Amino acid sequence: MSIIVTGGAGFIGSCIVRMLNDMGREDIIIVDNIASTEKWRNLRNKKYLQYYNRSDFLAELAKLAGDVQYVIHMGACSSTTELDFDYLNRNNFNYTKTLWNFCAQNHAGFIYASSAATYGGGEFGFDDRDDIRRLMPLNGYGYSKQMFDLWAQKQTCAPPQHVGFKFFNVYGPNEYFKGSMASVILHGFCSVQETGKIKLFKSYRQGYEDGGQTRDFVYVKDICKVIRFMMENPQVSGLFNLGTGKARTFHDLGCAVFRALEQEPNIEFVEMPESLRPKYQYFTEATMDKLAAEGYREPFYSLEDGVKDYVQNYLAKDFLIY
Known part of the structure; x- marks a missing residue:
């Protein structure tokens, strides 16, 4: 079968x-x-x-x-x-x-x-x-x-x-061919190699700092x-x-990339394209109780541990295929 x-x-x-x-x-x-x-x-x-x-x-x-x-x-x-x-x-x-x-x-x-x-x-x-x-x-x-x-x-x-x-x-290995739809981690890694910094979007909503938009x-x-x-x-x-x-900010993510590269963070905040602003999500966080109720008990990678594994074992090794 x-x-x-x-x-x-x-x-x-x-x-x-x-x-x-x-x-x-x-x-x-x-x-x-x-x-x-x-x-x-x-x-x-x-x-x-x-x-x-x-x-x-x-x-x-x-x-x-x-x-x-x-x-x-x-x-x-x-x-x-x-x-x-x-x-x-x-x-x-x-x-x-x-x-x-x-x-x-x-x-x-x-x-x-x-x-x-x-x-x-x-x-x-x-x-x-x-x-x-x-x-x-x-x-x-x-x-x-x-x-x-x-x-x-x-x-x-x-x-x-x-x-x-x-x-x-x-996010993770094998996303290398997604172009603009690849994760911020991949784009951030490439940006650090080329310019020494990571660019993140400014915030356009009260209560969220620049780079403070969150994702799961x-x-x-x-x-x-x-x-x-x-x-x-x-x-x-x-x-x-x-x-x-667990929702984390894009700023957290950027810092995790720099830590995985053993570098001090250097983050620049840039304007978000106007076409994205009306449809942009400022917060996402999965409620995971339903999966847990079915018996799933494995711990998830923390953002820092996942980014470290991805950056050090795949991106930094010539974009190794998993």
Whole structure:
């Protein structure tokens, strides 16, 4: 029985493939859209059965009926600035529905990526036990994820295990090919190498200092641990937050990068593009009680420990692939 990993050449997906290989699994089908990008580098040290382009895969899906144990669906357009909503609808909503239905019909587990962007500005909090119908995402990407979460709630025909994760701010190795969507840690590291300083956005909201905007930063290795936990506990289904439960400021993050490099912090605050200001989140923090209630007990990396591991063992080693 094989495992399908969509987005398997991308950031989180390729780390999941590493985790599966470490579990002894090589019967993996990778689906992605590598095209002319450098994402193929994320696959060179992985073991898997076959690679499919995203556009071709659905036509081949029926041939895999009865031979799939899990679909781990990380493939999506993850750009929060994408303006083509029809593209988001096809790629993030309709594609995900097709995979859900395949898993339901073939008794395969389904694990998929939702997003903390579904919480919008946070006016209703960040609790995954609350009614998601009242959430108001701030961008098309977040709404495309919300659309699927709402659709999944209504289904009476579901995969035997179906788990969605509202990822908060994930960082770590293998994100090197995400361009502008890579973490501030990656951009900050490169900036320190080039200029000796890190640039962070000024604040435009009372009560938040420059660089005082907060996020729940979660290390990708913790993402992999939680997904492994779900695969080892197939009785668990539902929509879960996946963060650390501890909000930290971008200033904290910048300082952690400098500490990992054993340098004194040198942070410059710059103007935020006007196009981002109306949709900018100033605070995110995952409520993690729901996952804990299902028995997950592993401690999460602190921001300092995660940044240190990422910077010293990957970024500083010529962007080593995990």
